[in-house]
Amino acid sequence: MAMVDLTTPVQFLPKVGEKRARQLEKLGIYRVYDLLTFFPRRYEDWSECVPLFNLEDGKDQSFIATVVNAPRISRFKGKTTIFATLSDGSCSIKAVWFNQPYLEGKIVAGEEYFFHGKVTRDGFQFQVVNPVFDQRQKEETMPSLIQPIYPLTSGLKQGHMRAIVGKALDLAVPLLSEVLPSFFRKEQKLCQIQYAYEKIHRPQNMEELEIARKYLVFEELFLLRAALSVYKREQRKLRVSFPVTAKKEEMEQFQKIVKGLPFELTEDQGKVTHDILSDIAQKYPMNRLVQGDVGSGKTVVAFLSMAACALAGYQSVFMAPTAVLAAQHFATFQKFLKDADIGIDLILGSTTVKEKNAIRKRLATGETKILVGTHAVLSDKNEFPSLALMVTDEQHRFGVKQRATQEERSDHGIHTLVMSATPIPRTLGLVLFGDMDVSVIHSMPKGRIPIKTFRTSSAEDGRVLATIRQEVQKGHQAYIVCPMIDELDESAYEDEEGTLSRQMKEDLESAVKYYEELSSGPLSDMHVGLLHGKMKPKEKDAIMKDFSEGKIDVLISTTVIEVGVDNPNATLMVIRNTERFGLSTLHQLRGRIGRGSLPSACILESDKYEGVAKERIDMMCQTTDGFQLAEKDMLLRGTGDFFGTKQHGIPQLKMANLYRDAECLTVIEKAIDKMFAQDPDLSGVEGRIMMEAFRNHFGDEWQKPSL
Numbered sequence: 036m037a038m039v040d041l042t043t044p045v046q047f048l049p050k051v052g053e054k055r056a057r058q059l060e061k062l063g064i065y066r067v068y069d070l071l072t073f074f075p076r077r078y079e080d081w082s083e084c085v086p087l088f089n090l091e092d093g094k095d096q097s098f099i100a101t102v103v104n105a106p107r108i109s110r111f112k113g114k115t116t117i118f119a120t121l122s123d124g125s126c127s128i129k130a131v132w133f134n135q136p137y138l139e140g141k142i143v144a145g146e147e148y149f150f151h152g153k154v155t156r157d158g159f160q161f162q163v164v165n166p167v168f169d170q171r172q173k174e175e176t177m178p179s180l181i182q183p184i185y186p187l188t189s190g191l192k193q194g195h196m197r198a199i200v201g202k203a204l205d206l207a208v209p210l211l212s213e214v215l216p217s218f219f220r221k222e223q224k225l226c227q228i229q230y231a232y233e234k235i236h237r238p239q240n241m242e243e244l245e246i247a248r249k250y251l252v253f254e255e256l257f258l259l260r261a262a263l264s265v266y267k268r269e270q271r272k273l274r275v276s277f278p279v280t281a282k283k284e285e286m287e288q289f290q291k292i293v294k295g296l297p298f299e300l301t302e303d304q305g306k307v308t309h310d311i312l313s314d315i316a317q318k319y320p321m322n323r324l325v326q327g328d329v330g331s332g333k334t335v336v337a338f339l340s341m342a343a344c345a346l347a348g349y350q351s352v353f354m355a356p357t358a359v360l361a362a363q364h365f366a367t368f369q370k371f372l373k374d375a376d377i378g379i380d381l382i383l384g385s386t387t388v389k390e391k392n393a394i395r396k397r398l399a400t401g402e403t404k405i406l407v408g409t410h411a412v413l414s415d416k417n418e419f420p421s422l423a424l425m426v427t428d429e430q431h432r433f434g435v436k437q438r439a440t441q442e443e444r445s446d447h448g449i450h451t452l453v454m455s456a457t458p459i460p461r462t463l464g465l466v467l468f469g470d471m472d473v474s475v476i477h478s479m480p481k482g483r484i485p486i487k488t489f490r491t492s493s494a495e496d497g498r499v500l501a502t503i504r505q506e507v508q509k510g511h512q513a514y515i516v517c518p519m520i521d522e523l524d525e526s527a528y529e530d531e532e533g534t535l536s537r538q539m540k541e542d543l544e545s546a547v548k549y550y551e552e553l554s555s556g557p558l559s560d561m562h563v564g565l566l567h568g569k570m571k572p573k574e575k576d577a578i579m580k581d582f583s584e585g586k587i588d589v590l591i592s593t594t595v596i597e598v599g600v601d602n603p604n605a606t607l608m609v610i611r612n613t614e615r616f617g618l619s620t621l622h623q624l625r626g627r628i629g630r631g632s633l634p635s636a637c638i639l640e641s642d643k644y645e646g647v648a649k650e651r652i653d654m655m656c657q658t659t660d661g662f663q664l665a666e667k668d669m670l671l672r673g674t675g676d677f678f679g680t681k682q683h684g685i686p687q688l689k690m691a692n693l694y695r696d697a698e699c700l701t702v703i704e705k706a707i708d709k710m711f712a713q714d715p716d717l718s719g720v721e722g723r724i725m726m727e728a729f730r731n732h733f734g735d736e737w738q739k740p741s742l
């Protein structure tokens with residue numbers, strides 16, 4: 036057989052061949068390396084052997100016994116059944132194997148074996164059906180009692196999988212060289228790479244398994260984090276972007292815009308703006324994430340960055356996840372720009388062709404400096420002669436694909452700014468945004484009064500309505516939010532109206548019904564509005580406009596208001612059927628109130644105050660801090676439903692768990708800094724092995740790990 040290396044296709048392994056190779060492909064296994072990293076899903080510990088007289092009914096158990104007589108074999112209608120009697124001297128037990136003709140001859144009278152399987156009582160005697168077994172041998176070659184259990188696919192049995200992985204281990208483990216820097220292995224007391232890969236598949240005991248596992252968690256996180264760093268460095272070298280710098284006169288104009296804002300910037304806003312301005316002055320592209328809880332004031336930071344570009348003669352694009360939000364930001368920016376002479380336009384999916392053409396003309400001549408909109412801003416038909424900056428608001432609402440499109444849209448580098456309200460713990464951010472620089476707005480604008488949150492049930496509807504009435508009498512406004520299916524975002528309503536599920540229709544009706552009920556009944560003397568995702572964009576815009584101008588007192592809505600909508604005069608939010616919402620949605624929804632200097636309250640209504648829903652409601656009542664909520668949610672559920680794993684493109688890890696092992700990332704971060712300080716291009720001996728490992732681990736696409 037030809038030489039095997041880590042990238043050899045599995046097909047060329049002994050005992051594999053074409054048919055098996057195709058089965059393995061279904062499990063994502065193509066190369067020998069994929070087998071090494073095809074880690075067992077779990078292990079069965081067979082080390083606790085039970086004497087036969089101590090067997091219990093109905094449990095999986097292990098025992099050692101001798102086959103008493105030659106097994107009896109029955110063939111009936113083409114099916115083979117093997118019967119044997121087993122004994123350990125104290126007791127005996129019946130064993131039966133159905134449909135496993137290949138076992139014939141492997142169960143030999145007088146030999147002692149190790150058995151494992153589910154034992155049941157059959158009359159006076161115990162019986163075990165289809166037990167797995169191993170022949171007992173001399174001490175040193177005793178089979179391991181910790182059995183790996185692999186994920187399987189049809190036609191591929193546990194035994195085959197073990198044999199194939201075993202072959203791969205025999206041939207390829209000796210080829211592995213140490214990937215992690217030796218200082219780091221020493222510091223973290225990690226075992227050697229060969230030991231780790233051998234023992235994760237074939238441990239003799241639980242201790243060995245733990246040692247192997249520790250190494251592999253570190254290796255995986257280290258590789259991921261290091262690859263992201265390399266990617267970030269290479270991106271910088273790859274593309275040249277417009278350096279946005281200002282002359283004295285432009286600086287003065289910029290200061291004038293800042294002074295003209297309706298509020299003073301908070302310290303964090305000022306600092307983040309400064310970060311951005313110094314980034315975009317460079318000729319390699321900025322790739323920066325601005326993270327700040329809902330209401331922390333991220334918009335103005337993006338605005339100032341775009342204004343700086345415009346003053347320097349460059350264009351920028353601001354992309355929002357919904358039409359409502361885009362329109363609102365556009366209006367805000369127009370106000371902020373009042374007497375500055377900067378061209379700004381709004382483009383939505385619903386913008387008429389005629390209008391679009393006019394806007395495109397202004398873009399092409401460079402008259403329009405700032406383009407605000409939904410993903411319509413990305414249309415190929417929009418030509419930007421001098422696009423310097425691309426801002427994505429509420430980036431977690433966009434898929435990974437959209438993010439990639441942005442990056443490909445130009446032959447020169449574009450400064451990229453993404454804004455996210457998703458509170459991601461720092462350690463996790465190191466991986467998720469490993470290829471970005473991160474700025475955080477920690478503090479809220481001055482004068483905010485924390486939102487009070489209460490829980491009620493539908494039995495208290497009367498009191499809730501009275502509270503709404505009180506607020507409206509004070510001249511304030513209220514939201515009432517009715518549930519909608521969480522996973523389906525607004526675009527699902529817009530694009531696929533014909534395919535709405537029944538569940539969604541019911542949900543929709545719940546908002547519509549409630550609106551009809553209230554506006555013709557208890558709240559008939561007020562201005563009640565209705566907003567849901569199935570409305571035409573124009574209708575939605577009109578409703579939102581009325582609401583922000585105070586023409587609507589109470590807005591009944593689905594979660595379409597979840598993202599970014601801003602009305603500081605709204606002081607009350609009632610959420611109905613709270614149990615239907617995830618924690619992150621609840622937090623985002625609540626962020627719609629408490630946005631000015633008025634005291635605000637959030638009422639969580641639910642008749643299912645139990646289980647996970649109860650925990651969520653309690654958490655919401657206890658804190659308004661998104662980071663705390665995220666962390667608690669993480670502790671409760673392990674994998675953060677808070678982060679919307681898919682949207683973030685969290686990489687599929689094989690061994691590490693980003694939540695459980697987040698702590699490791701802190702030490703890994705330090706080690707990686709040290710590694711790059713010693714060998715910036717990874718061109719030394721250890722560096723080259725690391726680059727090779729990236730390729731093995733992330734495939735040929737490794738340059739863009741996880742994205």
Ligand code: ADP
Nearest residue numbers: 298299300301329330331332333334335480601
């Ligand atoms: P988010 O970070 O959720 O996008 P916004 O940018 O929409 O938050 O800001 C929330 C509200 O706070 C807006 O009404 C905005 O005008 C206001 N705001 C932002 N910065 C300040 C500030 N420095 N002082 C007072 N109010 C501010």
Ligand code: MG
Nearest residue numbers: 333334428599
């Ligand atoms: Mg916002």
